[in-house]
Amino acid sequence: MPLTNHQVRLAARPNGLPRATDWSLTTEEVPEPAEGQLVVAVSHLSVDPAMRGWMNAGASYVPPVEIGAVMRAGAVGRVTASAHPGFAAGDDVYGTFGVQEYAVSDGRGVIKIDTSLAGPSTYLGALGMTGLTAYFGLLDTGRLKEGDTVVVSGAAGAVGSVAGQIAKIKGARVIGLAGGPEKCRALTEEFGFDAAIDYRAGNVRRALREHAPRGVDVYFDNVGGEILEAALANLAMRARVVLCGAISQYNETEVRGPANYMALLVRRARMEGFLVFDFTDRYDEGLREIAGWIAKGRIVVREQVVSGTVDDFPATLDMLFRGENVGKLVLQLT
Amino acid sequence: MPLTNHQVRLAARPNGLPRATDWSLTTEEVPEPAEGQLVVAVSHLSVDPAMRGWMNAGASYVPPVEIGAVMRAGAVGRVTASAHPGFAAGDDVYGTFGVQEYAVSDGRGVIKIDTSLAGPSTYLGALGMTGLTAYFGLLDTGRLKEGDTVVVSGAAGAVGSVAGQIAKIKGARVIGLAGGPEKCRALTEEFGFDAAIDYRAGNVRRALREHAPRGVDVYFDNVGGEILEAALANLAMRARVVLCGAISQYNETEVRGPANYMALLVRRARMEGFLVFDFTDRYDEGLREIAGWIAKGRIVVREQVVSGTVDDFPATLDMLFRGENVGKLVLQLT
Numbered sequence: 001m002p003l004t005n006h007q008v009r010l011a012a013r014p015n016g017l018p019r020a021t022d023w024s025l026t027t028e029e030v031p032e033p034a035e036g037q038l039v040v041a042v043s044h045l046s047v048d049p050a051m052r053g054w055m056n057a058g059a060s061y062v063p064p065v066e067i068g069a070v071m072r073a074g075a076v077g078r079v080t081a082s083a084h085p086g087f088a089a090g091d092d093v094y095g096t097f098g099v100q101e102y103a104v105s106d107g108r109g110v111i112k113i114d115t116s117l118a119g120p121s122t123y124l125g126a127l128g129m130t131g132l133t134a135y136f137g138l139l140d141t142g143r144l145k146e147g148d149t150v151v152v153s154g155a156a157g158a159v160g161s162v163a164g165q166i167a168k169i170k171g172a173r174v175i176g177l178a179g180g181p182e183k184c185r186a187l188t189e190e191f192g193f194d195a196a197i198d199y200r201a202g203n204v205r206r207a208l209r210e211h212a213p214r215g216v217d218v219y220f221d222n223v224g225g226e227i228l229e230a231a232l233a234n235l236a237m238r239a240r241v242v243l244c245g246a247i248s249q250y251n252e253t254e255v256r257g258p259a260n261y262m263a264l265l266v267r268r269a270r271m272e273g274f275l276v277f278d279f280t281d282r283y284d285e286g287l288r289e290i291a292g293w294i295a296k297g298r299i300v301v302r303e304q305v306v307s308g309t310v311d312d313f314p315a316t317l318d319m320l321f322r323g324e325n326v327g328k329l330v331l332q333l334t
Numbered sequence: 335m336p337l338t339n340h341q342v343r344l345a346a347r348p349n350g351l352p353r354a355t356d357w358s359l360t361t362e363e364v365p366e367p368a369e370g371q372l373v374v375a376v377s378h379l380s381v382d383p384a385m386r387g388w389m390n391a392g393a394s395y396v397p398p399v400e401i402g403a404v405m406r407a408g409a410v411g412r413v414t415a416s417a418h419p420g421f422a423a424g425d426d427v428y429g430t431f432g433v434q435e436y437a438v439s440d441g442r443g444v445i446k447i448d449t450s451l452a453g454p455s456t457y458l459g460a461l462g463m464t465g466l467t468a469y470f471g472l473l474d475t476g477r478l479k480e481g482d483t484v485v486v487s488g489a490a491g492a493v494g495s496v497a498g499q500i501a502k503i504k505g506a507r508v509i510g511l512a513g514g515p516e517k518c519r520a521l522t523e524e525f526g527f528d529a530a531i532d533y534r535a536g537n538v539r540r541a542l543r544e545h546a547p548r549g550v551d552v553y554f555d556n557v558g559g560e561i562l563e564a565a566l567a568n569l570a571m572r573a574r575v576v577l578c579g580a581i582s583q584y585n586e587t588e589v590r591g592p593a594n595y596m597a598l599l600v601r602r603a604r605m606e607g608f609l610v611f612d613f614t615d616r617y618d619e620g621l622r623e624i625a626g627w628i629a630k631g632r633i634v635v636r637e638q639v640v641s642g643t644v645d646d647f648p649a650t651l652d653m654l655f656r657g658e659n660v661g662k663l664v665l666q667l668t
Contacts, residue, residue, distance in 0.1 A: 061600050224596070243599045257591030262558070265577045265607030266395050273599030 003030040007100035008313045010065045013057055017251045017321060022055070023071075023314050030102040038082040038110070040093060040103045044305075045331040046074035046124040047316050048158070049222070052250040061275050070098040071313070074129060076113060076120040077103070087112070094123050099313045101333060118294070125328030126162050126290060126301045133244065133276040134163035134220075135286040139170070141274040142218040142242040146171035149212045151231055154222030155193065156183035158328035159244060162290075163220050164193050165299045172218070175211050177204065177227060179323045186326055190300055204230040215267070218242065224249045225256050232263040241271035251321060302327030307334045337364040341434035342647045344399045347391055351585045351655060356389070357405075357648050364436045372416040372444070374427055374437045378639075379665040380408035380458040381650050382492070383556070386584040395609050404432040405647070408463060410447060410454040411437070421446070428457050433647045435667060452628070459662030460496050460624060460635045467578065467610040468497035468554075469620045473504070475608040476552040476576040480505035483546045485565055488556030489527065490517035492662035493578060496624075497554050498527050499633045506552070509545050511538065511561060513657045520660055524634055538564040549601070552576065558583045559590050566597040575605035585655055636661030641668045 004027050011024040033039050054065045054072050065072050075097040079087050084107045087093065095110040097103035113123045125131065137159075138144050150167040154160040155176030164187070167174045175195045176187040184196035197207045208216065208230055215236025221228055224246030231241065241264075249255045264271055279286070293299040304325045306316050316331045338361050345358040367373050388399045388406050399406050409431040413421050418441045421427065429444040431437035447457045459465065471493075472478050484501040488494040489510030498521070501508045509529045510521040518530035531541045542550065542564055549570025555562050558580030565575065575598075583589045598605055613620070627633040638659045640650050650665045 229591075243596065246596055249596075255593045255596075257563075257593040257595050259589045259591040261591050261595070261605070262577065262580055262583075262589075262607070264605060265609070268607055268609060268612060270604050270606035271595070271598060272604035273596070273602055275599065275602060278602060 003102060004028070005030045005100055005102040006310050007070050007098070008310050009070055010055060010067055012067065014052075014055055014251075016253055018052070018055065018314065018317065020314065025311055031104060033081050033083040033104060035083050036106055038084045038087045038105055038107060039080050040077040040095065040097055040105060040110075041080045042075045042077040042097050042101055042103060043333055044076045044120045044124060045099060045310075045313065045333070046129070047313070047320060047329040047331055048074070049245050049247045049250060049320055051317060052321070061277070070100050072096060073099045073313075074124055075103070076123050092120065094128060099310050101310060117291070121303045121305055121328065121330040121332070122301055124330055125158055125303055126294060126299060127287060129276055130158045130328055131162050131290045132279065132283060132286045134159045134166055135290060136276060136279045136282070137242050137244050137274050138163050138166055138218070138220055140279070141272050142220060142240045144170050144172060144218055148172045148217035149175070149214065149236065150218045150220065151175045151177065151208065151212065151216045151234075152220045152222070153177040153199075153227050153231070154245065154247060155187055155191075155196070156326045157222060158325075160220070160222050161187075161191050161302060161327055162299065163244075165191055166293075167218070167220075168192055168194075169293060169298055175208070177223075183326055186302070190302065192300075199227055205233050208234040212236075215239065220244060221246070223247050228258050229260050232258055232260050235263055235267040235269045237267050237269075239267055239269040241269065243271060243273040247321070303330055304328065305330045305332050307332045309333060337436060338362070339364045339434055339436040340644050341404050341432070342644050343404050344389060344401055346401065348386075348389055348585075350587055352386070352389065352648065352651065354648065359645055365438060367415050367417040367438060369417050370440055372418045372421045372439055372441060373414050374411040374429065374431055374439060374444075375414045376409045376411040376431050376435055376437060377667055378410045378454045378458060379433060379644075379647065379667070380462070380464075381647070381654060381663040381665055382408070383579050383581045383584060383654055385651060386655070395611070404434050406430060407433045407647075408458055409437070410457050426454065428462060433644050435644060451625070455637045455639055455662065455664040455666070456635055458664055459492055459637055460628060460633060461621060463610055464492045464662055465496050465624045466613065466617055466620045468493045468500055469624060470610060470613045470616070471576050471578050471608050472497050472500055472552070472554055474613070475606050476554060476574045478504050478506060478552055482506045482551035483509070483548065483570065484552045484554065485509045485511065485542065485546065485550045485568075486554045486556070487511040487533075487561050487565070488579065488581060489521055489525075489530070490660045491556060492659075494554070494556050495521075495525050495636060495661055496633065497578075499525055500627075501552070501554075502526055502528075503627060503632055509542070511557075517660055520636070524636065526634075533561055539567050542568040546570075549573065554578060555580070557581050562592050563594055566592055566594050569597055569601040569603045571601050571603075573601055573603040575603065577605060577607040581655070637664055638662065639664045639666050641666045643667060
């Protein structure tokens, strides 16, 4: 009897926060793999702020998800059938399998993972794109140096929590920005940040001035908006502003540009964007170093794993935009 | 009989465009130089967009001009009396002498110039801070490479016209943005730009896409605002946006930040500010190279010299903000 695949497809391009009507739930039979293909039973879906951008029309760093297509998502799962020489049934794999229970893949971008070393969700987080994003953004684009004062926004999130910990390992002083006392406590007590600022609790610009009186050398931005402006107002000379994300703006119909961007001139600073995909030939290097830090307890991995079905994906994605997650947000299919 | 010094002082901090009431005209006797001082009769005043920033309260890259102080200005003049070992009466000099007829100086930052090689106004322009700003901004901050597509805004202005010509010398394709057909004609016919876009005549974003279909490698920004956004919308991969100025915003009470700044992420591009003062130890190198290009006719120097008294300074400064000048704007004191 053929298996049934439940899928979440993009039904409409959202205006602002995605609504239920922007999604459609479909079912399909799972085909046998054709020559060169494999079939994967998806077990864990990565839930990422960048997904909101993929839902918009227009070219970005990747093409948009087409209306009617299965929503794009990084995922891990197990090969159930393979007609691909590189994979066998039973292999645990990572790939861009999409928000569905079963994926048929030609093997491109599919990586075997060893779930005896770390749980599947960790390959979506610290040992996956999330950790690599933090690693290359901070060390390469941010050119972090020992003794730097580093500020990370969205610091309790998946990338932010790893970025801050890597900065500590590399000898920086690290200040994290997060929303609410609970997340701020996690930053200092769990992730070892030197200080945490609750952006909901007061004037971020002033708080940064107090915590970084000699200025911010590296600002790792996951949020954009007013917090980016507050950081720009507190740059040290020759500071590096690393553009990783702008979650505060993803659901805005009119994006707020940083009004004080000329602080970059006053401080002879730079603001630079990067994508983890530019570093594919160095993934091994990054993953080896991150795995070593995790093994030594120098990086604390925190994941928020929601159990459910693919139908729970829209509500799980909403958690990101409401700032409800600490660490990597994962939807585990039960 | 002591000489009388007419001066223009800052009377109030402008809100928006400077008004007559923001200035006061004063007269003083010119003192004899004390030990270590020299007195300079100012002949030419540099009139620069950056002056508007110096009039605002708050720290920038230089302290603001204090209320009641003589307005800061780069200038050239001739030493009339000296009790300084490095200068003698009759020396032609450049310095930050301010908007006044006579300046008493301790010699710091004062440079002797040879007016037999180039006219005094050129030492305020292409052979002065203006030329050096174009040179280091484009070649160092902008990391210009042969074959790059370069876009310069404010391209008919003092810095822009030199920056575009240096880019041409270095083997780039150069597109200039300026206001009005006359300036655009100057760009292509006089300064040798490959193309000119009249930003008043239509959609700049679309015009840039047509003129730079493979994207902009270096954007040298003198204006900010909508034109900066149009350039960000047309960046090539790994583009460099050089922040030199933002004249469109200097008189705005609310600065417009670039709403599409995340184009820097999509294109893995950087936006970076610089100040010519950071390159003081390389001024000689820059000036030698620029002087050579001028001598060979590879850089066409254009100056707009207004003759008048210091009392004409406020009206001359206004010309900048109305976009009336082509090339370096200088007030020659008669």
